[in-house]
Amino acid sequence: MVVSLSRRGNVEPFHAMDVLAEANRLKAQGVPVISMAVGQPSDPAPARVRAAAAKALEDGRIGYTDTLGLAGLRKAIAEHYADHYGLDVDPGRIAVTTGSSAAFNLAFLAMFDPGDRVAIAAPGYPAYRNIMAALGIDVVEIELGDEAYLHAGHLEAAHREKPLKGVLFASPANPTGAVIPADELSALIRTAEALGIAVISDEIYHRLAYAAPDTTALRYSNSVTVINSFSKYYCMTGWRIGWMVLPEELVRPVERIAQSLYISPPELSQIAAIEAFAATEELEAVKGRYAWNRELLMKRLPELGFPLAAPMDGAFYAFCDVTRHTNDSMAFARRMLAEAHVAATPGRDFDTQAGHRTMRFSYAGSHDDMVEALARIERWLR
Numbered sequence: 001m002v003v004s005l006s007r008r009g010n011v012e013p014f015h016a017m018d019v020l021a022e023a024n025r026l027k028a029q030g031v032p033v034i035s036m037a038v039g040q041p042s043d044p045a046p047a048r049v050r051a052a053a054a055k056a057l058e059d060g061r062i063g064y065t066d067t068l069g070l071a072g073l074r075k076a077i078a079e080h081y082a083d084h085y086g087l088d089v090d091p092g093r094i095a096v097t098t099g100s101s102a103a104f105n106l107a108f109l110a111m112f113d114p115g116d117r118v119a120i121a122a123p124g125y126p127a128y129r130n131i132m133a134a135l136g137i138d139v140v141e142i143e144l145g146d147e148a149y150l151h152a153g154h155l156e157a158a159h160r161e162k163p164l165k166g167v168l169f170a171s172p173a174n175p176t177g178a179v180i181p182a183d184e185l186s187a188l189i190r191t192a193e194a195l196g197i198a199v200i201s202d203e204i205y206h207r208l209a210y211a212a213p214d215t216t217a218l219r220y221s222n223s224v225t226v227i228n229s230f231s232k233y234y235c236m237t238g239w240r241i242g243w244m245v246l247p248e249e250l251v252r253p254v255e256r257i258a259q260s261l262y263i264s265p266p267e268l269s270q271i272a273a274i275e276a277f278a279a280t281e282e283l284e285a286v287k288g289r290y291a292w293n294r295e296l297l298m299k300r301l302p303e304l305g306f307p308l309a310a311p312m313d314g315a316f317y318a319f320c321d322v323t324r325h326t327n328d329s330m331a332f333a334r335r336m337l338a339e340a341h342v343a344a345t346p347g348r349d350f351d352t353q354a355g356h357r358t359m360r361f362s363y364a365g366s367h368d369d370m371v372e373a374l375a376r377i378e379r380w381l382r
C-alpha cells in the first residue's frame with residue numbers, strides 16, 4: 001500500500017488544542033481539571049439563538065444555502081455595522097463563513113499566490129501562520145518585542161527589507177489582548193495603502209474590549225478585508241459560523257472558491273446567528289463576568305510571579321512572562337496540568353522564537369473556576 005504525505009501536513013501543531021486534548025483525557029479519567037487553555041466562552045449561545053435553532057430543527061429541512069450565506073443573515077450583519085459602528089455596509093459585500101477559520105482560508109486563497117509575502121505580528125494567533133504556510137504563502141513574522149501591537153513603523157521596516165503583498169492583524173489580539181488605538185489603526189491602514197499592501201483585519205474580539213470603544217478597519221478604508229465571527233462575544237464556537245466584509249473586487253473570487261471548498265456555511269447555524277445581534281442584554285452580562293475575572297487575574301497573576309507581558313485591553317486573555325518560574329513554558333504547562341490540574345497555553349503557539357518565555361491564561365470561564373485555579377497554582381508553586 002502506498003501512503004502519500006504532503007509537506008503541508010508537517011505544519012506546526014496547534015499546541016493549545018493538544019493541551020485541550022490532554023485536559024479532556026484527564027477529565028474523562030475523573031481528574032477535576034480547570035481549563036484556562038482554550039479561548040472559548042463557558043456560556044452557551046444566547047437563549048434566543050438556541051430557540052431559533054430548535055424551531056428550525058422542528059421545521060425540519062436544513063439544506064445548502066447561497067454560498068455567501070442567507071440573505072437574512074447578511075442583512076443582519078450589515079445592520080450590526082450600522083448599529084455598533086455607525087457605518088453603512090452593503091450586505092452584498094458580506095460573506096458568511098464556516099467560522100472565521102474558513103474566512104482566513106478563503107481570504108488567503110483569493111488574495112495571495114504561493115510565494116507572496118504576508119506580514120503578521122509575533123506573538124499572534126497561530127492559525128494565521130499555519131494556514132498561510134500550508135498554502136505556500138511566505139509568512140513574515142514581525143516580532144513585537146516590548147511593544148503591545150503592530151504599527152505603521154513595523155510595516156514600513158518590513159516592507160523596506162523586501163516588499164510585502166499583505167498584512168494581517170487582530171485588535172483586540174490573541175494572545176495578548178492588546179488593542180490598537182484608533183489613531184494608530186488609521187495610520188497603519190493609510191501606510192499599508194500607500195505601500196500597496198493589502199490589509200486583513202481580524203475583528204473576532206470586537207465587543208470584548210474593556211477600555212475603549214471598538215474601531216473597525218472599515219472606518220478607514222473600503223479596500224480592507226474584515227474578518228469576524230460569532231464564536232467569541234456571541235458564545236457560539238461550536239456553531240462554526242463567522243463572516244467577512246470584502247472589498248467589491250473580492251466578492252466574486254471568494255464566492256467562486258467557497259462554492260467548491262464549502263458549498264455553503266451550515267444553514268442551522270445561520271438561522272440561529274440572525275438572532276445573536278438581538279441578545280445584547282444576555283451577552284453583556286457574560287462580558288461583565290469576563291471583566292470581573294480580568295480584575296482578579298490582573299492583580300493575582302503578577303503576585304504569583306507571572307507579570308503581564310501585554311496590557312489586558314480586550315478579548316479574554318492574560319499573556320504572562322513566566323521566566324521567574326521556567327525557561328520552557330511548554331514543559332511548565334504540561335507539569336501544571338499534570339500536578340495542579342490547571343491547563344494554560346504555552347507561548348510557543350503564538351511565538352516560535354520567544355514563546356518559551358510566556359504563557360496565555362484564558363479567563364473566559366466561570367469566576368469560581370478562576371478563583372480555584374489561582375489557588376491551585378499558588379499551592380503548587382509553594
Ligand SMILES: Cc1ncc(COP(=O)(O)O)c(C=O)c1O
Nearest residue numbers: 039099100101125174229231242
Ligand atoms: C484571533 C482569532 N481569530 C480567529 C479565531 C478562530 O475562530 P473561529 O474559527 O471559531 O471563528 C480565533 C480562535 O481562537 C482567534 O483567537
